[in-house]
Amino acid sequence: MKIAIGDLTDFARGAAFLGTGGGGDPYVGRLLTENVMRDYGEVEIIDADQVPDDARVIPSALMGAPTVIVEKLMRAEDTSIAFRRLETLLDRKAYATMPIEAGGVNSLLPLVTGAKLGLPVVDADGMGRAFPELQIVTFSVYGVACSPMTISNEHEECVIVEARDNHSSEALARTVCTRMGGLATIALYPMSGADLKRSAVRKTMSLALEIGRTIRRAREASADVFEALKAYLGTTEYYTHSRIIFDGKIVDMRRETKRGWSIGHCTIEGFGGDPSRMEITFKNENLVARVDGRVRAIVPDLICVLDRETAEPITTEGLRYSQRVKVMGVSVPAIMRTPEALAIFGPKCFGIDEPFQPIETLD
Numbered sequence: 603m604k605i606a607i608g609d610l611t612d613f614a615r616g617a618a619f620l621g622t623g624g625g626g627d628p629y630v631g632r633l634l635t636e637n638v639m640r641d642y643g644e645v646e647i648i649d650a651d652q653v654p655d656d657a658r659v660i661p662s663a664l665m666g667a668p669t670v671i672v673e674k675l676m677r678a679e680d681t682s683i684a685f686r687r688l689e690t691l692l693d694r695k696a697y698a699t700m701p702i703e704a705g706g707v708n709s710l711l712p713l714v715t716g717a718k719l720g721l722p723v724v725d726a727d728g729m730g731r732a733f734p735e736l737q738i739v740t741f742s743v744y745g746v747a748c749s750p751m752t753i754s755n756e757h758e759e760c761v762i763v764e765a766r767d768n769h770s771s772e773a774l775a776r777t778v779c780t781r782m783g784g785l786a787t788i789a790l791y792p793m794s795g796a797d798l799k800r801s802a803v804r805k806t807m808s809l810a811l812e813i814g815r816t817i818r819r820a821r822e823a824s825a826d827v828f829e830a831l832k833a834y835l836g837t838t839e840y841y842t843h844s845r846i847i848f849d850g851k852i853v854d855m856r857r858e859t860k861r862g863w864s865i866g867h868c869t870i871e872g873f874g875g876d877p878s879r880m881e882i883t884f885k886n887e888n889l890v891a892r893v894d895g896r897v898r899a900i901v902p903d904l905i906c907v908l909d910r911e912t913a914e915p916i917t918t919e920g921l922r923y924s925q926r927v928k929v930m931g932v933s934v935p936a937i938m939r940t941p942e943a944l945a946i947f948g949p950k951c952f953g954i955d956e957p958f959q960p961i962e963t964l965d
Contacts, residue, residue, distance in 0.1 A: 612814030617709035618915040624887035625705010625732035642717040653795035657697035666785035700724035730803035734886035737768035744801035751790035827913040840935035843962040899931035
């Protein structure tokens with residue numbers, strides 16, 4: 603399939619939903635992609651099985667705190683610097699690019715890279731959602747190396763990271779990103795087509811587009827958007843289980859930008875005399891949602907904060923006091939729930955004491 607300018611509003615909305623609070627502001631990502639597509643045209647989206655086993659695939663992404671993205675805007679020219687530098691370092695051209703995660707910017711940035719460089723974008727990523735650290739991906743679970751990776755900024759400076767493991771890649775890159783103002787473009791996890799097929803979460807680009815379309819079409823039909831969204835997710839291969847886990851108004855926000863992340867807590871008070879309160883803890887992305895101290899959804903399952911009337915996804919940097927919201931919990935693909943995967947991005951990896959509990963088992 604191809605993604606055109608007319609698809610971008612729906613696509614960005616769906617990508618922000620999958621980003622579970624992180625992955626960047628969808629408005630910023632959409633505007634950047636629209637501008638590039640006007641000059642370079644549509645982008646081809648290919649299935650992972652279309653990539654030859656011996657071909658080179660290089661994901662492209664934006665690294666940094668979501669709060670910085672809305673203040674320090676990117677230029678389209680910045681997006682391909684790190685990508686081209688990594689190709690030079692590897693002495694091999696890429697067959698395709700892809701997202702490392704889902705999100706309002708990080709699902710869209712590969713479209714920018716693909717449009718500018720004439721490359722297809724693989725319909726897959728490394729999370730099926732967004733996470734705050736580079737090593738927290740299914741690529742790590744299945745032994746794909748993060749480095750060599752390249753990091754660039756708006757001054758066209760570029761840093762090469764060659765680390766002993768993926769945790770070290772994250773630590774070194776985070777230091778560079780912070781020095782670059784808390785925001786940088788990156789190219790990383792260079793992999794073969796064979797590695798892509800065994801380690802990626804598939805169909806997330808097309809899924810994002812259909813989620814965005816489902817929300818829009820339900821609004822246009824004056825239907826219950828949340829019921830339409832749950833019905834669609836129930837038909838998907840991976841995100842089958844979903845439910846509204848809270849309905850209320852934001853009554854408290856604590857948020858700080860620290861070491862290249864947006865970290866904080868959001869408290870939501872129930873409507874209609876409901877005395878219960880939900881507290882969501884986030885680190886770029888929503889990690890755990892508790893109602894009166896009881897876990898209702900926990901990483902790696904999705905915790906999506908949506909506008910109560912429109913079901914528009916709200917990113918963590920967009921959360922505001924007095925917003926009326928519904929919170930949806932959604933299951934993630936089975937590849938994200940294996941013991942090996944939970945060792946990389948389960949609750950304990952974020953300092954959360956509670957064990958992982960699938961959303962469908964929590965009442």
